[in-house]
Amino acid sequence: MIGALGKIASREIALTWGAGGSGFLPAAFFFGAVMIAPFAVGPDPRLLGAIGPGYLWLALALATLVSLERLFQADLEDGTLDQLVLQPVPLSLVVLAKALGQWLAVAGPILLVVPVAAVMLKVAPAHIGGLLAQLVAGSLALFLVGTIGAALGASVRRGGLLVALIALPLYAPVLIFGAGAAEVLVKTGELFSQPFLLVLALALGALALVPLAAGAALRLHVD
């Protein structure tokens, strides 16, 4: 069972990074979103430094939406989902494996770009490591929560916007606590502050509940 999950997750990574995949797009989007920040709010280093950590969370949330549309839609359209349903693995675990594979394939490159993006936004170098750790946990929570939107919108053609509309309100708690954790980190240097613990709790809760919800939603599309 665990072996099957590993195979599904690694297939997801291979498909995202293989020919015709779009593995680097969300990371490029993330970088682009950070790059235009000084144009929008002005190049004042103090202002950038003040909004920088929160802006990274915002850019991360938007970048995760880029890849969510195709998470289940491609498999639904080409019949792969039918074949996966016929495997002796519960659909909720298939969902979990796909979401985790997608997270590794897409969030990995985004997180690699984060240190550079943080420097561009004048985040103090001492806090970049802590901020990165918070964004790792936050990206997992965002990806899993977004998986619900991806599952619900899977059968809608050009459903990317719909997926984003479903996912964005669900992102609110993660963003509120994530940006709060980043603020505490920058002001006091405390990494495991209360907001960050709540982000971790959200990630763990999503890990347990999202597969069930998204699996049930996919069942409806397969019928």
Added chain:
Amino acid sequence: MKASGFTCSVSVADLTLVRGWRTLVAGLTFDVAPGAGLALRGPNGSGKTTLLRALAGLHEPRAGTVRISGGRAADDLGQHVGFVSHLDAIKPGQPVAAQLGFWAALAGSAAAMPETLDLVGLRRQADLPGGVLSAGQRRRFALARLLLLDRPVWLLDEPAAPLDSAGRDILGGLLDRHRARGGIVITAVHDRPPGGAMDTLDLAAVTQASRETAP
């Protein structure tokens, strides 16, 4: 590939299938014994695909039951069936061998890969990306997955449609071999079913009969 025989049989009782507001099939009852084949006939839209999906557990019937005995309960239907639908579940960017390898690894039959590629005639295409396969080659890919999954009940949705004559001969041979092992073949067809003779179920006639007996 396991050489052991299969002993599953399929029994369908009082099955009613509905798509939207339309009743496709009402009160359908039939049994298929090990080693038997059943050809589903009927015009386009008569419910052949929906019936196959219901047999695979992919479609929830409005009423009635599908049971695969010698196997587990109804909600485990999927684990006993291999399904070749009109969608071949092929990714355009990944090589054929890698994609088949994934399904083989899930089924634990990776060792049978080379032999299977030879059987369906895809050996030379093994390293090509899925996107360049022709319609017939895509169907051969789906047949290779069917063989690698090695399930007792084969559900085929017009499997011969895109195949050339050599491909149809291969398909016929595969179905005969599967039935000789005690496997079951249920296939939607429009012309002669591939392989040896099999029983026919005409869905149009079933629907007609159910409409006449309805109050």
